[in-house]
Amino acid sequence: MAQIEVGILGATGAVGQQFIALLARHPWFKVTWLGASQRSEGKPYREATAWRLPTPQPDDVSKLTVEQAAPGHAPKLVFSGLDSSVAGEIEGAFARAGHLVISNSKNYRMDTTVPLLIPEINADHLKLLDAQQAARGWAGRIVTNPNCSVIALTMALAPLRQFGLRTAMVTTLQAISGAGYPGVASWDILGNVVPFIDGEEEKFQPETQKILGQFKGGAVEPHPVVVSATTTRVPVQNGHTVSVSAKFDQKVTPDALINAFNCFRGRPQELQLPSAPPQPVVYLQERNRPQPALDANRDGGMTVSVGRLRACPVLDFKFVALGHNTIRGAAGAAILNAELMHREGIL
C-alpha cells in the first residue's frame, strides 16, 4: 500500500514530538514535512528540537529540514500540535490553501461547522464538513479532537448515554505532560497538588455536550448533560485521572453500567483502524484501579480504563476513569481521526 505523506505543524513542541513518535511505524502515514516557528526554520529536525520522549527520534524524521509553518510545500494532510496562541491563524491558512488539518488545538473546537471528533463516539459528525465548506469556503477542511481530560471523560460517558445521562460531577487529577513543555515548573508541582488549570474547567460542559451530541439536519445538536468540573494538576508524568459522579433519567444497575463500558465499540473497531484499541473502554475489577502508572499505556495508550463503580448517595453512580493524555488525549486521538477520514474517503 502506498504511504500517505503527512506534515506536522508545531513539530518541535511536545504534541508535535508525540505525533512523530506515534507515526514512526504507521502503516499508512509517513511524516515528510515539518513546520515550526521561525527559530527552528531551516534547521534539520535533529538540531531544531530538544527531543524529550523515551522512544528514540525516528532517523528519517531527524534529517528533515524544518520549514516555515505556512502552506506551500506541505502535503495535503497535516497534523497540528500548534499552541493555541497561533493555531487559529495558521490552521486557518492551511485550510484555506486546501489542506486537511487535523488539529489538537482548542481554537476551532467549538466552531459549529468543525467536527469535535472522537471516532468511537461521533464518527458521523464528519458530515459537518459539508457545512464547513459552505460556511467557510475553504478549499481544505479542519477537524479537531477534544481537550485531553475531556476525552477521558467522554469516552467513559458515551456508553452511558443509553441510560439517559443527565449530569456529571467531575474532579480531575491531571498529569504534567498535559501542559506541554516546559509547562509546569517543578517548583510548583513536586510533592504538591495545584487545584487550578487555567481555562480548563470551562471546556468541560460545552465540549462534552458537543461530542456526545447528535448530528441532525446538518448540525450537531448538543447533548443535554450538565457537567461540573474541578481540574487539578498532580505530580504524574502521563495519564489524567477523572473522578466522576453521574445521574441518569433511567433506573440502572451496576452490572448494566459495567456491561455498557465493556461492550462499547465504535466505527474505528468496525473498520479496524490501525490505532483503534480493540476495546476502547475497559472496566477494571480491582478495587484500586485505574492508576496512571499501571493503566495509562493500555493498548498503546488508546484505551480508557474505568474502575471503582459504586452507588453515589448524592447523584446515582460514581466511578473513576483514566486516559493517556498525550496519546488518547492528543496525538493518538488526532491520528485516529485521520485514519477514520482516510477510510471514510475524506482524505
Next chain:
Amino acid sequence: MAQIEVGILGATGAVGQQFIALLARHPWFKVTWLGASQRSEGKPYREATAWRLPTPQPDDVSKLTVEQAAPGHAPKLVFSGLDSSVAGEIEGAFARAGHLVISNSKNYRMDTTVPLLIPEINADHLKLLDAQQAARGWAGRIVTNPNCSVIALTMALAPLRQFGLRTAMVTTLQAISGAGYPGVASWDILGNVVPFIDGEEEKFQPETQKILGQFKGGAVEPHPVVVSATTTRVPVQNGHTVSVSAKFDQKVTPDALINAFNCFRGRPQELQLPSAPPQPVVYLQERNRPQPALDANRDGGMTVSVGRLRACPVLDFKFVALGHNTIRGAAGAAILNAELMHREGIL
C-alpha cells in the same frame, strides 16, 4: 504554671512521633510516659524509635524508657496514636483504669457516648461524657478526633451550616503521611495516583453528620447532610486536598460563603487555647490555592485553607479545602481537644 504530665500510647509510630514533636514546647503538657508494643518495651525511646520527622527528637523524651502499653504507671492524661487493630482494647483498658484517653484512632469515634470532637465546631459534645460514664461505668473517659480527611472537610463545612447545608460531593487528594509508616509503598505512589483508600470513603457521611450534629437531650443528633466521597492517594508528603461541591436549602451568595469561612470562630479561639489558630478557616483569594506545599503549614498546620469558590452547575457551589493531615488532622487535633478539656475543667 505547673505542667501537666501526659503519656503517649503508640509512641514509636507515626502519630506518636508527631505528638511528641508537637508537645516539645507545649506550655501546659509535658510528655513523661511512653507506651508501645512489646518490641520496644524497656528500651530508651531514642533506640526504640526510628524518628522520621524533620524536627529533632526532644532530648528529654529521648531518654524516657518505653513501657508496656498498659495502665499502671501512665499519667492521668494519655494521647493515643495506636493502630486501630489494637486501639479498641488498649484504650478501653486505660479508660476503665481511670485515664482520660484522647484518641486519634477510629475505634470509638462512632460510639454514641464518645465525643467526636473538633473544638471549633462542637465543643459542647463534651457533654456526652456524662452519658459515657453512665453507659460504660469507666473511671476514666475517651474522647476522639475524626479521620484526617474528614477534619479538613468538616472545618470547611461547619461555617456553612447556617445556610442549610444539604449535600456535599467530595473528591479527596490525600497525602501519603495519612497512611502512617511504612504506609504507602513508593512503588505504588511515585508519579502515580491510587484512587482507593481502604475503609476511608465509608467514614465520610457518618463522621461528618456526627461532627456537625447538635447535642440535644443528652445525645448528639446527626446533621442531615448527605455526603458522597471519592478518596485518592497522591504523591504529596503532608496536606489533604478536598474538592467539594455543596448544595444548600437557602439561597446564598459567594460573598456570604467567603465571609462565613473567614469569620468562623469557636471555643478554642474564645479561650485562646495554645494550639488554637487565630482564624481556623482562611479563604485564599489567589485563583490557584490552596496547595499542600504552600498552605498546609499555615499557623503551625492548625488552619484549614479554602479557595476557588465558584458556582456549580450541578449542585450550588464548589470549592477546594486543604488541611495538614498529621497536625490539624491527627496529633494537633488531639492536643487541641486536650487543651479544651483542660480549660473546661474536665482534666
Next chain:
Amino acid sequence: MAQIEVGILGATGAVGQQFIALLARHPWFKVTWLGASQRSEGKPYREATAWRLPTPQPDDVSKLTVEQAAPGHAPKLVFSGLDSSVAGEIEGAFARAGHLVISNSKNYRMDTTVPLLIPEINADHLKLLDAQQAARGWAGRIVTNPNCSVIALTMALAPLRQFGLRTAMVTTLQAISGAGYPGVASWDILGNVVPFIDGEEEKFQPETQKILGQFKGGAVEPHPVVVSATTTRVPVQNGHTVSVSAKFDQKVTPDALINAFNCFRGRPQELQLPSAPPQPVVYLQERNRPQPALDANRDGGMTVSVGRLRACPVLDFKFVALGHNTIRGAAGAAILNAELMHREGIL
C-alpha cells in the same frame, strides 16, 4: 521450534513478576511452573499475586496454580527471584535435585565455583560449572547475575579493561524498584534522597572484580580494579544512574574511550540471542544524558547508556552510566544468561 518449559521461583515477588512479563512472548522459553511461599501455595497465580507492572499479566500464567517452592514438579530450568533470606537454601535444593537454577539472588554470587555471569563480559565463566559439579556434587547447577547497580557499572567498565583499568570511584543514584515490593516506603523517599542502601556498597569491589576477571586454570582470577562506592536511593521508578571516575594504567583519549563503549560487543551479539541488545553500551553525545526517564528502556531495557565523558582532575576520566535495574539489572540479565546457556548447549 519446540519451547523450553521454565519455572519461576519467587513468582509473586517483584523480580518474579518481571520474569513473567519479560517471558510472555519469549521465542524459546515458556513459563509452566510457579513456586512461591506457603501463603500463595495452591492459589491460581491471578489471585496469589498483586500484579504491579504496567504490562498486563499474561493470560496463560494467570491460570497456573502456584506450588510450593520445592523441587518435584518444576521443569529443569528455573529462574529464581527469591529473597536472599530464603534463596540460599531453596536454590541449593533445586540444584541438588538436578535443576539448572538461574538466580538473581546474592547468596551464591561470590561462591568461587558459581559463575557471576554477564554474557557480554564473561561468557567463558560458564566453564566454572565443571568445577561447581566437582565441588558440590549437585546433579544440577547454579548460575547467578550480579547486583542491579553493579551490572550498570561493569557493563560500562568492561570495554575499558583494555586501557589498564586501575580504579573506579562510584556514586550511584538508584531507583526504588531495586528494593522490590513493598520495598522503600514513600514516607522515606518522596522528594528525598536516602544516602544509604543496606549491604549494597560492600558488593561493588568483589562483584566487579569477579565479573571483569579472567577464567584461568579452572577458576576466575579477579580483576585488580579497586572500586569505591557510595550508594544512594532517589525517587525514580526504574533506572540506576552511576557517576563514575576511573584511572587507567595507559594513556587514553576521550575518543578512544567513546569508541570502546560504542564498539563493545560480546557473545550474545555474536549468537544473536533473543534478549541481546544490538549495541550493549551506547554513548550519548547530548550533554545532559543519560537520564532514567529517557534512556532506561533503550532496546527493551537491555542496553546500558553512557554519557558525559570528561577529564577528571583527581583520577583520569569521569562519566555517567545508566542501566534499567529490573531488566538489564535483574530479570532480563537472568534471561540472557539462560539464553546463552541454551545456545552453548548447557541446558
Next chain:
Amino acid sequence: MAQIEVGILGATGAVGQQFIALLARHPWFKVTWLGASQRSEGKPYREATAWRLPTPQPDDVSKLTVEQAAPGHAPKLVFSGLDSSVAGEIEGAFARAGHLVISNSKNYRMDTTVPLLIPEINADHLKLLDAQQAARGWAGRIVTNPNCSVIALTMALAPLRQFGLRTAMVTTLQAISGAGYPGVASWDILGNVVPFIDGEEEKFQPETQKILGQFKGGAVEPHPVVVSATTTRVPVQNGHTVSVSAKFDQKVTPDALINAFNCFRGRPQELQLPSAPPQPVVYLQERNRPQPALDANRDGGMTVSVGRLRACPVLDFKFVALGHNTIRGAAGAAILNAELMHREGIL
C-alpha cells in the same frame, strides 16, 4: 536597637523572596526598599510578585512599591538576588554609587578583590575590601557568597584543612530550588535524574580553593585542594546532597574527622550573630543520614549535616554532606555575611 534599613535587588525572584522571608523578623535588618525589573516597577510588591514560599509574605513588605533596580533611593545596604545575566552591571552600579552590595550572584565571585565569604571559614577575607577600594575606586563595596552546592562542600571540608586536605572527589544530588523559578521543568525531573547542571561543575575547584584559601599580603592565596565534581539534579525541593571522597597528607582517623566536624566553629559563633547556627557542621551517627527531607532545615537551614564517614579504598575517606541550598546556600548565607560585616564595623 535601631534597625538598619536594607534593600533587595531582584526582589521578585526566588532568591529575593527568600531574602524577604528570612528577614521578616530579623533583629537588625528591616526591608524598606525593593528593586526589580521594569515589568514590576511601580507595582506594590504584593502584586508584582508570585509568592512561592510556604511562609506568608510579610505584611509590611507586601505594601512596598517595587522600584527600578538602580541606585538612587535604596538604603546603603542591599542584598542582591539578581540573575547573573544582569547582576554584573547592576551590582557594579550600586557599588560605584556607594552601596554595600551583598551578592548571591556568580559575577564577582572570582574577582581577586571581592571576598567570597563564608563567615565560619574565612571571615578575614573581608580584609580584601581595602584592595577592592584601591582597585575599583568604588564608593561602596561588593561581597559575595559561593554557589549553593559549593557552600555545602566547603563547610564540610573547612574543618578538615588541618589534616592536609589534598583532593576531593564529589558527586552532588541537587534540589530543584537551586535553579530558581520557573527553573527546572517538571517534565524533565519528575521521577528522573538529570546528570548535568549548566556551568556548575566548573565552579567547584576555583570557588573551593578561594574559600578555603588564606589571606596573605593583601590577597587570598588559594588552597591547593584539587576538586573533581559531577553535578546532578534530583526531584527534591530543598537541600543539596554531596557525596565526597577526600585524600589527606596526614594520617587521620575517623574519630579525628568526626571530632573536627563537630567542633568546627567560626567568627559567627564567637560573635553570636543572629543567623549563626550554634554548631555549623553536625555529624549524624545514624547510618542513613543526612537526608534532605529530614536534615535540610536544621537550625533554620543554616547548619550543614554530615554523615556516613567511612574509609575509601581509592582516596582516604568518604562521607555525605547536606546543606539547605536556598538558605545556607543563598539568602541565609548572604544575611550572615551582612551580619558579620555589621559587627565587624564595615557597614
